[in-house]
Amino acid sequence: HDAIAVEDFRPKFLAKSSMARKAADAAIGATRKALVEMGRKHGRAVHLVNPAHTTMDCARCGARAKHALLLSERTYTCTACGAVSPRDKNSPSVMLVRAGLTPAGAEGVRPSGALLQGAA
Ligand SMILES: [Zn+2]
Numbered sequence: 224h225d226a227i228a229v230e231d232f233r234p235k236f237l238a239k240s241s242m243a244r245k246a247a248d249a250a251i252g253a254t255r256k257a258l259v260e261m262g263r264k265h266g267r268a269v270h271l272v273n274p275a276h277t278t279m280d281c282a283r284c285g286a287r288a289k290h291a292l293l294l295s296e297r298t299y300t301c302t303a304c305g306a307v308s309p310r311d312k313n314s315p316s317v318m319l320v321r322a323g324l325t326p327a328g329a330e331g332v333r334p335s336g337a338l339l340q341g342a343a
Pocket residue numbers: 281282283284285286301302303304305306
């Protein structure tokens with residue numbers, strides 16, 4: 224990877240007590256910091272990405288679904304453009320796009336000029 228996108232993630236739902244919350248925040252902060260430093264050291268860009276709605280946004284057209292997918296729903300279907308992709312693939316693509324990267328080989332967002340290829 225030449226660039227890394229990281230969810231700027233604060234798991235509020237994990238924290239039942241303030242101690243647990245502090246521990247979780249510290250662990251996540253340390254992980255993120257280590258990752259950012261690693262990226263710097265190796266000359267790679269690390270992008271912090273707002274994780275909100277990555278499971279609801281369409282990686283192809285950017286439309287946002289009205290409802291989040293249930294965990295049991297493994298497939299993301301866009302009501303706007305009809306794109307269908309496994310949710311495990313759609314969300315990372317949304318994050319990459321949000322980080323300003325064009326995911327090479329990812330379906331949906333392509334550099335201009337390749338738009339007609341693969342469009343069904
Ligand atoms: Zn769409």
